[in-house]
Amino acid sequence: MAALPEKARVVIIGQGGIVGASVAHHLVEAGWDDIVGLEKSAIPTDIGSTSHASDFCYMTSHDKLTVFTSTYSREFYKSRGNFIEIGGMEVARKGDDAQVQELLRKVASGKAFGTNAHMITAAEAKERFPLLEEDTIECAMWDPDAGLVTPRSQSVAGDLVDEAVAAGKLTVFPYTSAEEIIVENGRAVGVKTAKGTIMADYVVLCAGIWGSLVSETAKVKLPLMPVEHPLLFFGPWDALEGTGKDIVYPLFRDQGNSAYVRDTGDPTTPEGGLLEWGYYEPFEPRIVEASAISEPEDARMSPSMNDLTLDQVIEAFERSVELTPVLADLPWEERRSFNGLLSVTTDGGSIIGEAPDVRGLWLCEAVWVKDGPGAGKLLADWMTKGRTEMDPHGVDPLAITPCS
Ligand SMILES: Cc1cc2nc3c(=O)[nH]c(=O)nc-3n(C[C@H](O)[C@H](O)[C@H](O)COP(=O)(O)OP(=O)(O)OC[C@H]3O[C@@H](n4cnc5c(N)ncnc54)[C@H](O)[C@@H]3O)c2cc1C
Numbered sequence: 001m002a003a004l005p006e007k008a009r010v011v012i013i014g015q016g017g018i019v020g021a022s023v024a025h026h027l028v029e030a031g032w033d034d035i036v037g038l039e040k041s042a043i044p045t046d047i048g049s050t051s052h053a054s055d056f057c058y059m060t061s062h063d064k065l066t067v068f069t070s071t072y073s074r075e076f077y078k079s080r081g082n083f084i085e086i087g088g089m090e091v092a093r094k095g096d097d098a099q100v101q102e103l104l105r106k107v108a109s110g111k112a113f114g115t116n117a118h119m120i121t122a123a124e125a126k127e128r129f130p131l132l133e134e135d136t137i138e139c140a141m142w143d144p145d146a147g148l149v150t151p152r153s154q155s156v157a158g159d160l161v162d163e164a165v166a167a168g169k170l171t172v173f174p175y176t177s178a179e180e181i182i183v184e185n186g187r188a189v190g191v192k193t194a195k196g197t198i199m200a201d202y203v204v205l206c207a208g209i210w211g212s213l214v215s216e217t218a219k220v221k222l223p224l225m226p227v228e229h230p231l232l233f234f235g236p237w238d239a240l241e242g243t244g245k246d247i248v249y250p251l252f253r254d255q256g257n258s259a260y261v262r263d264t265g266d267p268t269t270p271e272g273g274l275l276e277w278g279y280y281e282p283f284e285p286r287i288v289e290a291s292a293i294s295e296p297e298d299a300r301m302s303p304s305m306n307d308l309t310l311d312q313v314i315e316a317f318e319r320s321v322e323l324t325p326v327l328a329d330l331p332w333e334e335r336r337s338f339n340g341l342l343s344v345t346t347d348g349g350s351i352i353g354e355a356p357d358v359r360g361l362w363l364c365e366a367v368w369v370k371d372g373p374g375a376g377k378l379l380a381d382w383m384t385k386g387r388t389e390m391d392p393h394g395v396d397p398l399a400i401t402p403c404s
Contacts, residue, residue, distance in 0.1 A: 002171060003195075003196075004036075004173060004176070004193065004195045004196045004198055005036060005171070005198060006196075006197075006198065006199060007198065007199045007200065008034050008035065008036040008171075008198055008199075008200050008201075009032060009033070009034040009035065009200065009201050009202065010027060010032065010034070010035045010036070010200060010201065010202045010203075010204060011035075011036045011037075011038060011178075011190070011191050011198055011200040011202070011203050011204070012024055012035065012036070012037045012038065012204045012206060013038050013178040013181075013191065013203065013204065013205050013206065013207050013214055014038075014039065014040075014048070014205065014206035014207035014208060014210070014211075015037025015038060015039040015043055015161060015172055015173075015174075015206075016039040016040075016041055016042060016043040016044050016045030016046075016048060016050075016157060016161070016174065017044075017045050017048040017049070017050040017157060017206060017207075017208050018050045018053075018153045018154075018156065018157045018367075018369050018372035018373075019050075019206040019208070019364050019365075019367045019372050019375060019376065020037065020039070020157075020204075020206035020364075021044070021156070021157035021158075021160040021161050021372075021376075022157075022160060022372045022373045022375065022376025022377075023204055023206055023364055023375075023376045023379055023380060024037060024160065024161060024164045024170050024376075025160040025163070025164060025373075025376060026373075026376040026377045026379070026380030026381075027169075027380045027383070027384065028164045028167060028169040028170065029380070030380050030381070030383075030384040030385070031384070032169070032380075032384060033168070033169040033170075034169075035164070035169055035170045035171070036170070036171050036172075036173065036198060036200070037161065037170055037171070037172040037173065038173050038176050038177070038178050038191065038193060039172065039173065039174045039175070039176065040175070040176075040177040040178075040207075040210070040296075041174065041175065041296065042174050042175070043157075043158065043161055043172055043174045044154045044155065044157040044158035044161065045154065045157065046302070047296050047299075047302050047303045047304060048208050048209070048304055049208050049209060049304050049340065049341060049342045049343065050153050050154050050157055050208075050369065051154050051302065051304070052231070052302070052304070052305060052338070052340055053152075053153055053154075053340075053342075053369045054231065054260075054262065054276060054278055055148055055149040055150070055152055055153050055369055056088065056146065056147070056148050056149075056251045056260075056262060056370070057070060057073065057074055057077075057083075057146060057147055057148070057149065057369065057370035058070070058088050058090075058143050058146045058251070058253070058370065059071055059074060059110070059115045059116075059117070059143055059145045059146055060106055060107075060109065060110040060113075060115045060117040060141070060143050061106075061109065062105070062106065062109045063109075063349070063394060064112075064113045064390070064391075065390050065391065065392060065394050065395065066349075066371065067109075067110070067113040067114065067115060068113075068374060068389070068390045069350075069367075069371040069374025069375050069377075069378065070370050070371055070374060071114070071115070071145075071374070072373060072374035072377055073369075073370055073371055073372055073373040073374040073375075074145060074147065074370075076373035076374070076377075077149050077156065077373065080156070080159075082149055082150055082151075082155075082156050083147050083148070083149060083150065084147050084148045084150050084246060084247055085144075085145060085146075085147040086146070086147050086148060086247050086248075086249070086250050086251065087128065087142065087143065087144045087145075087146055087147070087250040087251070088142075088143045088146030088147070088250050088251030088252070088253065089120070089125055089128065089129060089140045089141060089142050089143070089250055089251070089252055089253065090103060090106070090140060090141045090143075090253040090254075090255055091125060091132075091137045091138075091139075091140040091141075091252070091253070091254055091256075091323070092137060092138045092139055092140070092256060093136060093137055093138065093254070093256050093257075093323070094135070094136060094137060094138050095138070096138065096256045098256075099138075099255065099256040100138055100139060102255070103119065103139070103140070103141040104119070106141055107119055107141055110143075115143065115145065116143070116144050116145055117141055117142065117143045117144075118141070118142055119139055119140070119141055119142070120139065120140050120141075120142045121139060121140075122134050122135075122137045122138065122139060122140070124140075124142070125137060125139075125140040125142075128142070128249075128250050129249050129250055129252050130249070131249065131252075131261070131324045131326050132252070132323060132324060133322065133323055133324070133325055136322055136323050137323065146250070146251055147251075148246070148247050148251070148262075149369060150246055151246075151270070153369040153372065173193075173195070176193050176194070176195050177193060177194065178191045178192070178193060178207075178214055178217075179191075179192045179193055179194065179217070180192040180217040180218075181203055181205075181214065181215075181217050181218035181358075181361060182197070182199075183218050183219070183358055183361075186357065186358060186359060187358065187359045187360045188200070188202070188203040188218060188355075188358050188359070188360040188361035189360070190203075191203055200360075201360065202360050202361075202362060202383065203360060203361050203362070204362045204363075204364060204379070204383075205361065205362070205363050205364065205365065206364045206365070207365070208304075208342075208343050208365070209226035209290060209293060209304060209341050209342065209343045210290060210293065211224050211290075211343060211363075211365040211366075212224045212225075212290045213290045213291065215355070215361075215363070218355070218358050218361055219357075219358075220355045220357065220358055220361065220363075222345075222351060222363070222365065222397075223345050223346040223347075223351075224290075224343055224344070224345055224351065224365055224366055225287050225288070225289075225290070225343070225344060225345075226287070226288045226289075226290055226293060226304075226341040226342065226343055226344075227285050227286065227287055227288065227341070227342060227343075227344045228281075228285075228286040228288060228306055228339040228340070228341060229278065229279075229280060229339065229340045229341070229342055230278065230279045230281075230308050230312060230313050230337070230338075230339050230340075231276065231277075231278045231337065231338060231339075231340050232276070232277045232278075232279075232308070232313070232317075232332065232333075232337040233264075233274045233275070233276055233277075233332075233333040233336045233337055234274060234275045234276075234277065234327055234330035234331065234332055234333060235264075235273050235274035235275060235330055235331070235333055236267065236273050236274070236330075236331075237263075237267075237273055237274055237275055237326075237330055238267050238273060239326075240263060240265055240266050240267070240272070240273075241266060241267055241268070241273075242266065243265065243266045244266050244268070244269070245265045245266055245269065246264070246265040246266075246269050246270075246271075246272070247262065247263055247264065247265050248263055248265055248266075249262070249263050252324070254319075254320065254323055257316055257319045257320060257323075258279060258280045258281070258282040258316065259277065259278065259279045259280075259316055259317075259319070259320050260277070260278045260279075261275060261276065261277050261278075261320065261324050261327070262275070262276050263275055263276075264276055274333065274336075275326065275327060275330060277317065277320060277327060279313050279316050279317070285344075286312075286339070288306070288341060293341065301338055303341075304340060304341040304342075305338040305339070305340055305341070306338065306339040306340075306341065307338065307339065308337055308338050308339045310332070312339075342368075343365060343366045344366055345365075345366045349366070349394055349395055350364075350365065350366045350367045350371065350375060350395045351363050351364075351365045351366055351395060351397050352364050352365075352367070352375055352378055352379055352382075352392060352395040352396070352397075353379070353382060353392060353395065353396045353397045353398065354382075354397065354398075355397055356397055356398045362379060362382075362383055363397055364376070364379045377389075378390070378392060378395075
């Protein structure tokens with residue numbers, strides 16, 4: 001491997017995740033070169049959230065910028081053959097009027113911002129997603145453009161980095177942690193690593209759940225916290241044998257229970273023969289201090305995969321069984337299940353843009369797989385042209401109150 005250069009135009013911290021990879025890709029597309037990517041782990045990442053994301057993408061939200069980044073990302077994944085457009089639904093349970101109203105509002109937001117989401121009946125939902133107990137729901141929102149990144153966002157990240165390296169625009173350093181962002185006169189001018197110091201015109205931080213630890217070395221406090229997201233697997237499940245597909249049924253979300261289900265396809269496919277069930281704790285999210293994230297050598301599974309116990313999710317799981325009873329018929333794959341860590345902000349949005357008090361330090365944090373390429377495009381446009389296609393004020397670090 002080449003020695004760490006003394007100087008680069010841009011240093012990306014967190015090169016192995018979907019966000020760092022998308023930023024590099026879009027900077028290269030904008031004509032920039034002399035980019036250096038630093039990565040704490042392998043490339044693509046084998047410790048970050050990208051290494052174990054469910055990789056599904058819904059298009060509709062109440063925020064115009066998010067619809068832009070999600071739609072851009074979907075088109076991006078699709079254009080590379082990395083997207084299965086299987087569609088997705090969100091259901092409202094019988095008697096949950098608040099959720100029915102929320103779905104109607106979501107469809108209205110989708111109409112305003114250009115997605116194709118619309119309401120469907122319980123019978124139509126059952127037709128599309130046969131695992132559903134039809135009588136349990138009032139109606140559903142159908143998002144026909146939702147889908148799954150394939151084979152995995154982790155592979156896409158690897159491909160994007162390989163392409164930028166092959167083009168001679170990017171040099172990468174796996175197993176090379178950024179230890180300190182050097183700031184002089186209010187400007188980021190370089191990065192210290194155990195392998196030496198590299199000076200840079202720009203530093204881009206894409207370190208996911210580790211983001212606040214790295215930003216603090218530049219005295220930039222970010223309202224960014226890792227949160228535990230339980231992901232459980234059930235199987236073996238051979239009902240989809242013979243389909244040959246990576247996913248057969250649409251994505252299924254039950255937001256009233258803060259849970260989702262998806263199949264992993266034909267048992268003969270690489271991850272097939274299972275049902276995946278995910279859950280977000282809606283009332284008391286299990287926030288984890290970034291400083292408490294394990295080092296790779298100390299983690300049982302991975303630094304971003306905490307152990308999970310069934311009692312943490314049992315009530316929500318039992319509520320899910322009401323809608324999708326097959327979950328209760330399958331053995332729990334305890335060995336594969338975990339509490340994944342992902343990065344969230346106080347307002348649930350991303351942080352994208354230049355750090356207000358440290359010029360030249362650009363942030364691309366708390367970004368989902370479904371928004372990764374769109375966020376990379378937004379940041380690269382902002383850095384290289386000084387403007388973006390879509391008003392970025394909702395994610396602009398300038399507009400975000402810093403942590404005290
Ligand atoms: C269980 C689970 C399921 C999910 N499912 C979905 C889903 O279905 N759809 C969706 O859109 N999103 C999903 N997400 C969220 C998604 O995984 C993340 O939002 C996304 O992967 C974040 O990408 P990233 O590149 O910012 O972070 P990461 O993938 O974590 O990459 C950050 C990188 O920074 C590196 N790094 C850290 N510190 C340093 C340092 N000091 N120097 C150099 N490198 C450093 C790390 O090693 C890592 O490789 C899920 C998350 C979890 C946990």
